[in-house]
Amino acid sequence: MSQRYAIFSAHYAPHTGGIEQFTECLAHELVREGHLVDVVTSQVAGLAPKEEPVEGLLVWRLPSRNLLDGRLPLARRNAGFRAMMAELAKVHHDGVLVNARYYDLSLEGVRFARKQGIPVVLLDHSSAPIGFGVPGLDSVVHLYERERTRRIRRYDPAFYGVSLASVEWLRSMGISARGVIHNAVDAEGFRTSSSGRDYRTELGLAPGMAIVSFVGRLVAGKGADVLLEIARRMPQEVCAFLVAGDGPQYQELANKAPSSYHLLGRLNKPDVSALLSQSDVFCFPSTYPEGLPTTLLEAAAWGVPIVSTNAGGAREIMPDDSYGVVLEEATPEGFRNAIEGLLSNRDQALEQGRAARANVEHEFSWRHTAHALLEAWSREH
Numbered sequence: 349m350s351q352r353y354a355i356f357s358a359h360y361a362p363h364t365g366g367i368e369q370f371t372e373c374l375a376h377e378l379v380r381e382g383h384l385v386d387v388v389t390s391q392v393a394g395l396a397p398k399e400e401p402v403e404g405l406l407v408w409r410l411p412s413r414n415l416l417d418g419r420l421p422l423a424r425r426n427a428g429f430r431a432m433m434a435e436l437a438k439v440h441h442d443g444v445l446v447n448a449r450y451y452d453l454s455l456e457g458v459r460f461a462r463k464q465g466i467p468v469v470l471l472d473h474s475s476a477p478i479g480f481g482v483p484g485l486d487s488v489v490h491l492y493e494r495e496r497t498r499r500i501r502r503y504d505p506a507f508y509g510v511s512l513a514s515v516e517w518l519r520s521m522g523i524s525a526r527g528v529i530h531n532a533v534d535a536e537g538f539r540t541s542s543s544g545r546d547y548r549t550e551l552g553l554a555p556g557m558a559i560v561s562f563v564g565r566l567v568a569g570k571g572a573d574v575l576l577e578i579a580r581r582m583p584q585e586v587c588a589f590l591v592a593g594d595g596p597q598y599q600e601l602a603n604k605a606p607s608s609y610h611l612l613g614r615l616n617k618p619d620v621s622a623l624l625s626q627s628d629v630f631c632f633p634s635t636y637p638e639g640l641p642t643t644l645l646e647a648a649a650w651g652v653p654i655v656s657t658n659a660g661g662a663r664e665i666m667p668d669d670s671y672g673v674v675l676e677e678a679t680p681e682g683f684r685n686a687i688e689g690l691l692s693n694r695d696q697a698l699e700q701g702r703a704a705r706a707n708v709e710h711e712f713s714w715r716h717t718a719h720a721l722l723e724a725w726s727r728e729h
Contacts, residue, residue, distance in 0.1 A: 351442040352384040353725075354466075356457030358421050358448065360389035360407065364614070365565070366642045367447050367473050370510075370531055374445075374721070377714040379404040388436065390414065390421035390453060397432065408432060410453070420489075422452045437464060443725035444468040449500060449507075450478055450493045458503040467728030469721065470505040471529055475513035475660050476637035497521065506728050510639040511661025517637075529724060531640035531661070532717040535649035535709045542625050543618035547590060551610055558587035558691050561627040561652075563620055563643040564634070566595030571633035571657070576601055576609055577680035578631070578687065584608040587691065589631075592623055624650040629690050629697070632656040633678040640664065645712055648672075651705040653697035655686040665712070671704045 357371040375385045385405050390412035391397065399407050410432055411424035423429060437460070444466050446457035454470070461468035477490050507525045509515035515525040547559070560578075564570045572591050579589045584607055591601070594614040602611055615623065624630065630647035631654075638660030647654050648665055654672040656662045666672035673686045690697040 350382050350384065352386070352440060353378060353443045353445065354386045354388055354436070354441045354457075354460075355445045355447065356388045356453055356460070358390055358451035358453040360387055362395075363392065366531070366639070369642055370473070371447055373532065373534070373714050374718060375405055376402065377718040381715075381718060386436065386439065386441070388453070388457065390423075397428075408436060410456075412453075420451075423456060433460065436460070441466050443728070445721060446470045446505065448473050450474075450496050452496075455496060455500055458500050458505045461505070462503045467725045468503070468505045469508055469529070469724045469728070470500065471508050471510055472514045472518055472525070473510045473639035474637040475511070475517045475639060478637055506724060508724060511664055513660050513663075514639050526727075527720075527724065529720045530664070530712055530717055531642060531645065532712045532714045533642065533645035533649050533708060534714055535705070538617070538621055538646055538649050539625070541618045542621035543616075545619050545622040547612075547623060547626055551588065551590075553588050554585070557585070558628040559590055559626055560587050560629045560631050560687060561590045561592070561623055561647075562631050563592045563615075563623070563646070564632070564641075566591075566593045566597040566601060567636075568597070569634065569636035570595075571631075571635070571678060572597060572601060574633040574678050574680055574683065575631055576604060576606075578633075578684050579606050579609040581680060581684050582608070582687070587628070587687070590623060590627075592620060620646065621650070624652055627652045629687055630654045631683060631687060632659065632662075633683050634659040635678050638662075645708055648701075648704040648708040651698070651701035653690045653701045654704060655683060655690065665708060666700075666704055667707070670700060671707060672700050
């Protein structure tokens with residue numbers, strides 16, 4: 349039977365990021381299964397306050413102030429905001445999902461659900477305090493996160509984690525999560541979406557040169573700077589490091605990059621898929637408070653051998669060494685050794701990639717995630 353659900357997410361397409369992609373893919377999966385979905389998000393300049401990208405999916409963009417280059421939107425609780433929330437309240441919903449615990453819109457989502465008497469699930473997407481790599485700013489952001497969490501807990505939402513690491517992080521704050529609702533990937537769809545872009549030819553790479561790839565925002569903690577140090581320590585004729593992403597570190601990385609380190613800028617999904625299809629190793633030296641990184645899921649979808657920190661749900665994608673290499677620290681020397689190990693034993697590396705691919709295809713589909721959420725809402729009725 350068709351039901352209608354609301355998903356509160358501070359960010360949404362065209363803004364790019366893991367939570368935005370999670371919200372969009374999950375909403376589309378719920379629509380494919382015959383449900384109606386309202387995505388409630390922040391207003392972005394130039395976009396309509398309300399739009400229907402596909403039949404059954406309606407996006408509501410609430411007035412907002414977008415701080416820190418859009419990374420921290422705050423609601424403008426003006427007449428337009430109140431009018432949209434009142435209009436939304438007239439629509440019957442069977443469940444509300446609030447994505448992430450620390451946004452202003454997250455608080456609005458749990459308030460809305462409790463006021464309407466609707467089952468509400470709050471899905472946490474982190475595994476450590478949020479931050480921006482700036483000590484003074486981060487201390488303020490940590491205070492903001494704790495205060496926002498305290499206020500959200502007053503409404504007693506059903507907390508879930510996007511990975512077991514998220515569940516453990518919630519437990520450290522005295523919050524007992526009721527389960528895991530995984531991030532996911534459409535593995536086959538992602539592979540078939542490849543643009544076929546030939547990076548080896550574009551960059552003039554020698555036929556025998558290995559490609560080590562990275563996909564992510566170029567911000568403190570994500571690891572592109574660690575990858576640069578790895579590139580400096582490896583013979584430049586052995587492998588090329590291809591970095592897809594944009595962010596505040598871009599120019600600094602460009603100024604320091606050796607000839608084997610190639611900044612590709614922000615790529616669309618088909619071009620990311622093409623990059624991963626040509627990669628010999630995917631490197632993810634992240635110390636960021638990841639939940640369950642989309643880039644790891646996408647690399648695994650292509651069967652690329654992975655070397656990663658124990659970031660977020662990395663150990664759920666790669667439960668042991670037969671699936672990939674997971675390191676506890678993001679040191680250039682440790683990652684260099686792991687990359688060299690994979691390149692020197694290609695057969696073993698490919699076996700690891702195939703195992704991770706099978707795990708992702710079986711356990712991390714959007715259908716699986718949508719059903720886990722539907723079950724969570726059902727338990728709250």
